Amino acid sequence: MIEVDHLTKRYGPHTAVEDVSFRCEPGTVTGFLGPNGAGKSTTMRMLCGMTPPTSGGATVVGRPYRDLPNPGRVIGVLLDASAQHAGRTGREVLALAAATMGVDRGRIAATLDLVGLNATAARRRVGAYSLGMRQRLGLALALLGDPRVLVLDEPANGLDPEGIFWMRGLLRDFADRGGTVLLSSHLLREVEAVADRLVVIGGGRVVAQGGKDELLAGAGTLVRARDPHALRLTLDRAALPATANTDGGFVVRADPGAVGQAAADAGLVLTELRAAGSGGLEHLFLTLTAGSSTREAVR
Numbered sequence: 001m002i003e004v005d006h007l008t009k010r011y012g013p014h015t016a017v018e019d020v021s022f023r024c025e026p027g028t029v030t031g032f033l034g035p036n037g038a039g040k041s042t043t044m045r046m047l048c049g050m051t052p053p054t055s056g057g058a059t060v061v062g063r064p065y066r067d068l069p070n071p072g073r074v075i076g077v078l079l080d081a082s083a084q085h086a087g088r089t090g091r092e093v094l095a096l097a098a099a100t101m102g103v104d105r106g107r108i109a110a111t112l113d114l115v116g117l118n119a120t121a122a123r124r125r126v127g128a129y130s131l132g133m134r135q136r137l138g139l140a141l142a143l144l145g146d147p148r149v150l151v152l153d154e155p156a157n158g159l160d161p162e163g164i165f166w167m168r169g170l171l172r173d174f175a176d177r178g179g180t181v182l183l184s185s186h187l188l189r190e191v192e193a194v195a196d197r198l199v200v201i202g203g204g205r206v207v208a209q210g211g212k213d214e215l216l217a218g219a220g221t222l223v224r225a226r227d228p229h230a231l232r233l234t235l236d237r238a239a240l241p242a243t244a245n246t247d248g249g250f251v252v253r254a255d256p257g258a259v260g261q262a263a264a265d266a267g268l269v270l271t272e273l274r275a276a277g278s279g280g281l282e283h284l285f286l287t288l289t290a291g292s293s294t295r296e297a298v299r
């Protein structure tokens with residue numbers, strides 16, 4: 001269980017995180033979404049005791065991170081996959097962490113196996129690792145202490161499609177066994193595939209949170225027609241609010257039945273009609289966080 005309670009972080013006059021609150025329950029994966037500079041990493045760093053909050057607090061299984069006697073046994077953290085000493089081998093990194101946490105060395109091989117780093121990779125220095133291998137090692141470090149909670153900042157960064165698919169299964173399995181996962185990602189489809197709940201942050205504030213299905217149901221319907229121009233006119237006439245997608249379709253703020261009926265009444269041939277799904281998540285994300293990445297770019 002993770003509880004983030006009215007966290008605020010200011011750097012001088014700049015507010016990076018403002019009054020952020022959410023909970024992550026056991027058995028769930030929570031996707032933490034937001035554009036560049038939205039405050040995701042800062043929130044995660046505060047949760048993991050690496051950045052002191054200006055106000056508010058956060059707990060992991062009921063205690064602030066800094067009060068956990070052996071945090072690695074409770075919460076596995078992957079915030080920066082490049083943080084490992086480049087001169088150590090993967091196995092040395094894990095051996096050091098196992099000694100610090102009091103974890104049986106026998107778990108090292110099993111954890112390496114779990115994250116798909118073979119014996120040859122484990123013998124190589126981290127400096128020679130690809131980004132994807134560093135992510136896998138970071139995940140191994142997070143899992144080594146057999147924690148109940150995982151906090152992962154952009155864990156899919158640098159992973160190939162197969163690696164992303166593998167990680168999805170790993171996180172789902174972790175949650176299905178009663179674990180709590182908080183993960184940030186820019187890969188909306190990936191988050192949609194694995195998360196049960198979403199917290200969307202923009203400009204340091206939570207702009208939406210809730211069950212993924214519930215949020216996506218509010219994201220509307222994706223519709224495409226052979227004649228997009230006629231579809232636009234039809235949607236306007238039926239007073240169904242629609243936004244054009246980049247790929248010629250429309251996201252409509254109505255359920256698929258209403259959109260299909262309007263199209264049928266107008267005699268239109270539709271080539272796609274469905275609940276918006278990942279198109280909806282992208283749309284929801286862009287709508288909710290509109291302007292905040294621009295603000296970041298010009299700050």
Ligand SMILES: Nc1ncnc2c1ncn2[C@@H]1O[C@H](COP(=O)(O)OP(=O)(O)OP(=O)(O)O)[C@@H](O)[C@H]1O
Pocket residue numbers: 011014015016017034035036037038039040041042043296
């Ligand atoms: N140590 C710091 N000093 C000053 N400003 C900071 C510091 N750390 C973060 N910030 C600012 O806080 C804001 C939030 O940054 P943060 O890294 O948390 O965003 P993010 O959502 O993780 O972004 P990204 O997706 O790009 O990683 C940004 O405007 C950033 O410039």
